[in-house]
Amino acid sequence: AQSVTQPDIHITVSEGASLELRCNYSYGATPYLFWYVQSPGQGLQLLLKYFSGDTLVQGIKGFEAEFKRSQSSFNLRKPSVHWSDAAEYFCAVGGYAGGTSYGKLTFGQGTILTVHP
Amino acid sequence: AAGVIQSPRHLIKEKRETATLKCYPIPRHDTVYWYQQGPGQDPQFLISFYEKMQSDKGSIPDRFSAQQFSDYHSELNMSSLELGDSALYFCASRLGGEYTDTQYFGPGTRLTVL
Numbered sequence A: 001a002q003s004v005t006q007p008d009i010h011i012t013v014s015e016g017a018s019l020e021l022r023c024n025y026s027y028g029a030t031p032y033l034f035w036y037v038q039s040p041g042q043g044l045q046l047l048l049k050y051f052s053g054d055t056l057v058q059g060i061k062g063f064e065a066e067f068k069r070s071q072s073s074f075n076l077r078k079p080s081v082h083w084s085d086a087a088e089y090f091c092a093v094g095g096y097a098g099g100t101s102y103g104k105l106t107f108g109q110g111t112i113l114t115v116h117p
Numbered sequence B: 001a002a003g004v005i006q007s008p009r010h011l012i013k014e015k016r017e018t019a020t021l022k023c024y025p026i027p028r029h030d031t032v033y034w035y036q037q038g039p040g041q042d043p044q045f046l047i048s049f050y051e052k053m054q055s056d057k058g059s060i061p062d063r064f065s066a067q068q069f070s071d072y073h074s075e076l077n078m079s080s081l082e083l084g085d086s087a088l089y090f091c092a093s094r095l096g097g098e099y100t101d102t103q104y105f106g107p108g109t110r111l112t113v114l
Helices: none
Strands: A003-005 A010-014 A019-021 A024-026 A032-038 A044-050 A056-058 A064-068 A073-078 A087-094 A111-116 B005-007 B010-013 B019-024 B031-037 B044-050 B053-057 B064-068 B074-078 B087-094 B109-113
Touching: A003 A087, A010 A019, A019 A111, A024 A073, A032 A064, A032 A073, A044 A056, A044 A064, A044 A073, A073 A087, B005 B087, B010 B019, B019 B087, B019 B109, B031 B074, B044 B064, B044 B074, B074 B087
Parallel strands: A010 A111, B010 B109
Antiparallel strands: A003 A024, A019 A073, A032 A044, A032 A087, A056 A064, A064 A073, A087 A111, B005 B019, B019 B074, B031 B044, B031 B087, B044 B053, B064 B074, B087 B109
């Protein structure tokens, strides 16, 4: 079974500080990994995704993530956080799980980011 | 660019009533996924369709049913509503056949059961 763990429920950073959100996954086959961001009461916006190739992927809004197979991790980073980055961030894993199970996503519990001015 | 459309955006129902949520995927997308996100929870996969056939099933209650129509839109039918069904329901669509393609999420339908 596939699973995702985001160890940090809530993170607070100062504006301009660097950010790293942790994500660990468990998946029986080749994982396809995603980071989504959700503002309160809003939908899910894709920040970035990893399918294969370069293990450091760039996303929108200055975010990047690094896939580390040996550590089963896909941590999200940003060098300088802006107040508008305050939101909830979800890591998700998907892929081919056999049969007709194409691409359903399993999400982590989410990390709420608060940004202090 | 066209996005996933969900209707209604908000829905208030009484216990034991029924509700129908609709999802209109991005044009040409033939795969639809439904997710349920309870208050303070992560989204949970309910069910998916590919080319109008159910392709996968998650933790969807027997009181719920769904289908995908010839124009690829999908409807989630919920009967005998319970207080615990109050949640944000997301639909996502993807161009099927290649599971590495990205799922694009709609804005969600917020269902409140009183």
